[in-house]
Amino acid sequence: MSELLPEDVGTDDCLTSYTYIYSPDLLKDQVAFITGGGSGIGLRIAEIFMRHGCDTVIASRNLDKLNEAAKKLSAVSGRRCLPLCIDVRQPDSIMAAVDETLKEFGRVDILVNNAAGNFLCPATALSFNAFKTVLDIDTLGTFNTSKVVYEKWFKDHGGSIVNISATLGYRGQALQVHAGSAKAANDAMTKHLAVEWGPSGVRVNAVAPGPISGTEGYRRLGGPRGEAAGAFQSIPLQRAGNKTEMAHCALFLASRASSYTTGAILVADGGAWLTSANDFSMLLGIASSKSAKL
Numbered sequence: 216m217s218e219l220l221p222e223d224v225g226t227d228d229c230l231t232s233y234t235y236i237y238s239p240d241l242l243k244d245q246v247a248f249i250t251g252g253g254s255g256i257g258l259r260i261a262e263i264f265m266r267h268g269c270d271t272v273i274a275s276r277n278l279d280k281l282n283e284a285a286k287k288l289s290a291v292s293g294r295r296c297l298p299l300c301i302d303v304r305q306p307d308s309i310m311a312a313v314d315e316t317l318k319e320f321g322r323v324d325i326l327v328n329n330a331a332g333n334f335l336c337p338a339t340a341l342s343f344n345a346f347k348t349v350l351d352i353d354t355l356g357t358f359n360t361s362k363v364v365y366e367k368w369f370k371d372h373g374g375s376i377v378n379i380s381a382t383l384g385y386r387g388q389a390l391q392v393h394a395g396s397a398k399a400a401n402d403a404m405t406k407h408l409a410v411e412w413g414p415s416g417v418r419v420n421a422v423a424p425g426p427i428s429g430t431e432g433y434r435r436l437g438g439p440r441g442e443a444a445g446a447f448q449s450i451p452l453q454r455a456g457n458k459t460e461m462a463h464c465a466l467f468l469a470s471r472a473s474s475y476t477t478g479a480i481l482v483a484d485g486g487a488w489l490t491s492a493n494d495f496s497m498l499l500g501i502a503s504s505k506s507a508k509l
């Protein structure tokens with residue numbers, strides 16, 4: 216069986232070619248606000264959305280990185296991309312960015328909460344502040360951005376929120392109590408907000424990836440090492456996923472293709488969490504580590 220898009224595996228560059236699966240007009244003239252849209256999965260989501268007719272805002276902390284990404288995205292898609300500096304832990308920075316978005320584009324239809332922070336660390340070595348930092352970025356950051364976009368636009372116009380979760384905590388894993396707890400909270404938040412904001416015409420869904428190659432998250436969590444050790448053979452689909460596959464899931468949930476779907480968590484991990492062999496500590500041979508930062 217061939218890969219969906221072989222050129223995508225292991226790279227973080229904009230695609231040079233793209234095969235359409237959905238209608239190219241699926242997001243025509245819509246506007247998406249994507250946190251962490253300057254790298255990894257967020258960058259690919261921005262690219263695929265733009266190829267389907269959408270203008271985007273890509274928002275994170277490093278403006279130089281965002282500016283460079285925005286240039287590439289506009290060149291490859293012919294759509295507008297506005298890079299904006301935010302820290303999802305700081306509501307004021309989000310409010311300013313959403314105001315700027317509405318000034319530039321006059322609307323916002325889609326919010327993708329993709330920004331996150333993660334590293335491998337045993338609980339005994341994890342400082343109180345380290346745990347709090349990951350919760351602040353992943354969970355509070357998702358709430359902060361959702362609340363600001365809802366209050367400034369979605370409440371009166373409707374919209375679609377896609378949270379990027381992870382299946383890594385579904386069975387529990389060593390070295391990941393911070394990220395697993397944060398993503399579990401986000402899955403709960405997805406359902407709560409779907410219920411509360413549904414009557415305003417707002418859908419709230421999530422994509423839950425497994426290991427996705429060509430990303431900072433993959434590198435930080437030992438992806439290349441796991442791959443070299445044959446770890447992915449234990450995943451039912453026997454490989455890591457790629458960024459384009461995650462972007463297609465986000466596109467489905469963001470768009471009218473899923474118009475009667477809300478509160479859903481779309482698992483996109485090759486079946487990894489269903490098997491028992493997805494514990495990083497065992498795979499990487501560091502199960503007994505008690506104090507080291509990894």
Ligand SMILES: CC/C=C\C/C=C\C/C=C\C/C=C\C/C=C\C/C=C\C=C\C(=O)SCCNC(=O)CCNC(=O)[C@H](O)C(C)(C)COP(=O)(O)OP(=O)(O)OC[C@H]1O[C@@H](n2cnc3c(N)ncnc32)[C@H](O)[C@@H]1OP(=O)(O)O
Nearest residue numbers: 331332333334342344345383426432436438441487493508
């Ligand atoms: C489902 C899986 C199935 C099968 C798996 C099969 C095989 C597995 C084999 C391999 C794994 C392969 C792939 C991975 C699979 C799944 C991945 C799942 C989830 C992935 C999530 C992500 O990828 S999130 C995105 C990753 N990118 C980033 O993290 C970039 C952004 N990060 C940051 O900005 C920082 O790293 C930050 C999060 C620390 C925040 O920065 P900042 O605000 O500047 O904070 P600091 O002041 O630097 O630090 C705050 C406190 O945190 C402590 N800290 C920092 N780094 C570490 C560390 N590495 N270890 C421990 N502690 C750390 C720091 O010391 C501060 O604490 P103090 O007490 O000192 O103040």
Ligand SMILES: NC(=O)C1=CN([C@@H]2O[C@H](COP(=O)(O)OP(=O)(O)OC[C@H]3O[C@@H](n4cnc5c(N)ncnc54)[C@H](OP(=O)(O)O)[C@@H]3O)[C@@H](O)[C@H]2O)C=CC1
Nearest residue numbers: 251255256275276277302303330331381426427430431432
């Ligand atoms: N890669 C993988 O295997 C998996 C990834 N995921 C999820 O996918 C998403 C993307 O991860 P991935 O592409 O791997 O990693 P990246 O590191 O490339 O993406 C994380 C993005 O978040 C941004 N970001 C981090 N902290 C903040 C902050 N405080 N405020 C605003 N933006 C911030 C970063 O930009 P900057 O540093 O410039 O602020 C960066 O663009 C995350 O939600 C992650 O948890 C889930 C499962 C597996």
